[in-house]
Amino acid sequence: MVEIDQQQKFQNKIDAEIKIEPKDWMPEAYRKNLIRQISQHAHSEVIGMQPEGNWITRAPSLRRKAILLAKVQDEGGHGLYLYSTAETLGITREEMINALQDGSARYASIFNYPTQTWADVGAIGWLVDGAAIVNQISLQRTSYGPYSRSMVRICKEESFHQRQGYELMLTLSRGSEAQKAMAQDSLNRFYWPSLMMFGPHDTESAHSASSMKWKVKRETNDDLRQKFIDQTAPQIEFLGLQHPDKDLKWNDEKGQFDSGEINWDEFWRVINGDGHCNRQRVQHHINAHKEGAWVREAMASYQQKKKSKAA
Amino acid sequence: MVSDMNEETKQAVLNYTIRLGDDAVVIGHRIAEWCRNAPFLEEDLALSNVALDFIGRARMFYGYAEELADDGRKEDYFAYMRDHREYQNLLIMELPRGDFAYTMVRQLLVDVFNLYYLEQLISSTDETLAAIAGKAIKETRYHLRRSHEWVLRLGLGTDESKIRAQKAVDDIWGFTHELFDLDELEQQMADAGIGVDNRSLQQDWSAKVKSILEEASLIVPEDSWKVKGGREGYHTEYLGQMLNEMQCVHRANPGLEW
Ligand SMILES: [Fe+2]
Ligand SMILES: [Fe+2]
Secondary structure (H helix, E strand, C coil): CHHHHHHHHHHHHHHCCCCECCCCCCCHHHHHHHHHHHHHHHHHHHHCHHHHHCCHHHCCCHHHHHHHHHHHHHHHHHHHHHHHHHHCCCCCHHHHHHHHHCCCCCCCHHHHCCCCCCHHHHHHHHHHHHHHHHHHHHHCCCCEHHHHHHHHHHHHHHHHHHHHHHHHHHHHHCCCHHHHHHHHHHHHHHHHHHHHCCCCCHHHCCCHHHHHHCCCCCCCHHHHHHHHHHHHHHHHHHHCCCCCCCCCEEECCCCEEECCCCCHHHHHHHHHHHCCCHHHHHHHHHHHHHHCHHHHHHHHHHHHHHHHHHC | CHHHCCHHHHHHHHHHHHHHHHHHHHHHHHHHCCCCCCCCHHHHHHHHHHHHHHHHHHHHHHHHHHHHHCCCCCHHHHHHCCCCCCCCCCHHHHCCCCCHHHHHHHHHHHHHHHHHHHHHHCCCCCHHHHHHHHHHHHHHHHHHHHHHHHHHHHHHCCHHHHHHHHHHHHHHHHHCHHHHCCCHHHHHHHHCCCCCCHHHHHHHHHHHHHHHHHHCCCCCCCCCCCCCCHHHCCCCHHHHHHHHHHHHHHHHCCCCCC
């Protein structure tokens, strides 16, 4: 009876757009759902450091090198921030990292694609951060207070990344033939995977229904994807590049673009392990973590000794 | 003021400034290699911060070099179009990042050097160099707080961290001697009140480094070996490899905007 009351009170709050805070009562499934989503988001930020980090040593100007390094650093900062957000739900960072490393937690599948050229740094900033923003703007209204507040803060930096990425693509598109070709190739490789970032069609999505009821998610995968398609089309045109979707057509009646179908086979193949970098990404994380173990131990031991000395 | 300098002085200041840019870009690159490879996430961020400071410093020095050269060579020319034989950084900057102890010990030795060096450069009669030093020294104080703290953690942490830190000190020590050499150009710059007399820094550097190493219960090595040559462009094998990687995209399509 008490449980039912609490359920009802909880749902009333949600319906009244009152944020849920860490100390509030919440259904176990809500807590689990949030932990899954926020930790996955944190892991995506951290694993996302790898594909772009791949170009830090080769950035073709000092200005770009600094911008890229600062961007990858920001992503790490987002990861940290989101790990602490998830920790408010009663899970530790260590548990989350273990789950990432043993494969039970996921990260955004886009990062299983390889960064093959310098232009990929631009394409990722523009398209991948761009898609993330569309999602995160919507999540600023999510029902869990700490998550909503982290989205507000993170979104500001993501917009900055997106502008810088687009500016990089613009420079290449206005550059030599080789640079333009590099930009086009990169757009071709990253356009579709960034559409896939919004997840399967609403009809196929496993977590959507309860997430919508609890207002963890505020808009559906397909609605968000449509926004992204609509905002990206004129950006591609301004770059003077070919749109990778040959079926893209403005629909006057709907006031939005009609677009070609996503290759869902590829989506599932990459998620389930057939991307070029799936194993590499997780293994890299494991290796760096293992190699750092003695450093973390030294730090803990030093802290301990200092404490016992002070006592 | 650049406009007041005679041609000879301008050339000398240009070469001197390029060297300082080289030091900064090379060590900045090395530290940046840690980003996504650090022992824990907070350290990825902190090391990236330090790397960004050095890359920013390199841009300030090369930017001034661009102004002094006044012949169309831009900051990226200095960073990307010169070969390792033309680079004139101190050798200690180019050593690979090694393990975390190696990176932190090198950083301590370099940070203490930079601290005393920049304290002098602040009073350079060259206003631009003085201004760059004024900005850089604030960063260096922060770098040194970090490397100092880390060397203590490693020296006093576990048996393993102590062994690694000591090995790093022993392996890097021979590269510290050239920090205090003065070649003809540097002598000329020191005499003119533009550059720093590095020899005058050695005593303070030794005292400070020794006290920190002792605090960390690490042994200060004997001065039994010395490797030199960075200022003449006589480098270790590592720099060529590093620059090959750093310059490859820029050089594949030279002369373009990126
Ligand atoms: Fe991010
Ligand atoms: Fe971002």
